[in-house]
Amino acid sequence: MRVVLSTYGSRGDVEPLAALAVELRNRGTDAVVAAPPDDDFAELLERVGVPLVGAGQAVKEMIAEVSRKQGPNVGRRLPLEELQFRAHRIVASQYEAVLSSVRTGDVVVGTGLMPAACGARSAADQLGLRWVSVRFQPTTLPSPDHPPYPYPGRPLPEGLGNAELWEYDRETMKVVFGGVFNEHRQAVGLPPVDDVRSYIFTDEPWLAADPLLAPAPSGVEVVQTGAWIRPDNRPLPPELEEFLTSGEPPVYVGFGSMGLQQNLHEAGRAAVTAARGHGRRVVLASGWAELALADDDKDCxxxxxxxxxxxxxxxxxxIHHGGAGTTTTATRAGAPQIIVPQVVDQPYFARRVAELGVGVAHEGSVPSAGSLTEGLSTTLSPDVARRAHEVAGKISDQGTRVAAELLGG
Structure with missing residues (x-):
């Protein structure tokens, strides 16, 4: 048996699949990852010895393309027609990538953007393979605990409860992705699907998130495996080691795969100013936004x-954007956090960090030196540091083991 792990998205969509693939291969089960052919992802998978089947356009290339089209409006949602055009491409490319990787008796595990999941599901259907749908956070699962996210051209109606909004979301999925999905299915000889969301998510989707940090929502049957974490044993670079040992623990600033948000450069500068105001040094992660230091001072x-x-x-x-992977890593490490959420599930993780008492949820996506100075006054306190250390010991590292056993690996 081979397990094909499929996604189209950012680093946070690929890293967990790499973790599960390593666990499966350690157990003697063949595993490959079908994902965008970005250099970052190829290097990650090569480093851990997992084959990458390139699917479609590199995400960084797509972001650059969208950025050129949007011009001064960069960061706003794509128009519905543009979204459907790109969805059609992703469905087709993911289908081809997954289909080229599978054999009779294999399993396809799908996540990432909805069009990618659609393409992967059709590839599984083509050979009658087992399909497993996975989410890395609970907020895209239909539940009365939270509302759905709006889509271009389909704003959420006002005055409705969450249950009603999720029914509206079901119809939205048909409008936005149904035609694209079924057009491709017809082209490859598969029957059409009426309820796209239910077909992709299945009656029992998997939630690969830590039960304490991101508990399963009510009203939906899920299999919660725990977060898929790959132990990283790489040493830190010698120059960074020297920096870390030459003074007090620094403040980390980074926004991961966030690339379109232009305010991130200003956010990085504001974070450095705030940290310096507290007498703290800074480790600045360049990330996809390519953040850079504003000066040559030795405290950064x-x-x-x-x-x-x-x-x-x-x-x-x-200080980070609140992606599922970064939040889990910081929480496991016992590091107090300030989350400056940008999109989708990030406000949820910001709220959870605050509710657990291990950090601060920044209000809004554009921080100032003042707002981050205030946040650091909280996170640098001994009480928050103690709470972060306490919670760190409760975050499970068994998610990949649970998932591998469920897959029969």
Whole structure:
């Protein structure tokens, strides 16, 4: 049996699949990842010995393309017609990538953008394979606990409860993706699907998130495996080690795969100013936004792709965007956090960090030096540091083991 792990999205969509693939291969089960052919993802999977089947356009290329089209409106939602055009491409490319990787008796595990999941599901259907749908956070699962996210051209109606909004979301999925999905299915000889969302998510989707940090929502049957975490044993670079040991624990600042938000450069500068105001040094992660230091002062150190598990454990506070992976890593490391949420599930993780008492949920996506100075006054306190250390010991690292056993690996 081979397990094909399919996604189209950012680093946070690929990293967990790499973790599960390593666990499966360690157990003697063949595993490959079908994902965008970005250099970052190829290097990650090569480093851990997992084959990458390139699917469609590199995400960074797509972001650059969208950025050129949007011009001064960069960061706004794509028009519905543009979204459907890109969805059609992703459905077709993901279908081809997954179909080229599978054999009779294999399993397809799908996540990422909805069009990618649609393409992967059709590839599984073509050979009658088992399909497993996975989410890395609970907020896209239909539940009365929270509303759905709006789509271009389909704003959420006012005055409705969450249950009614999720029914509206079901129809939205048909409008936005149904035609694209079924057009492709017809082209490859598969029957049409009426309820796209239910067909992709299935009656029992998997939730690969930590039960304490991101508990399963009510009203939906899920299999919660725990977060898919790959132990990272890489040493930190010698220059960074020297920086870390030469003073107090620094403040980490980084926004991961967020690339379209133009305010991130200003956010990075505001974070450095705030940290300096507290007498703290800074480790600045360049990320997809390519953040850079504003000066050559020795109290700041810039890093690229790095072992966050090792680094976060040595930081006084981690300021980040609130992606599922980064939040889980920081929480496991026992690092207090300030989350400056940008999109989708990030406000949820910001709220959870605050509710658990291990950090601060920044109000809004555009921080100032003042707002981050206030946040650091909280996260640098001994009480928050103690609470972060306490919660760290409760975050499970068994998610990949649970998932691999469920898959029969």
């Amino acid at each position: 150190f810039r890093v690229g792709e790095i072992n966050q598990q090792a680094l976060f454990a040595r930081c006084a506070t981690v």
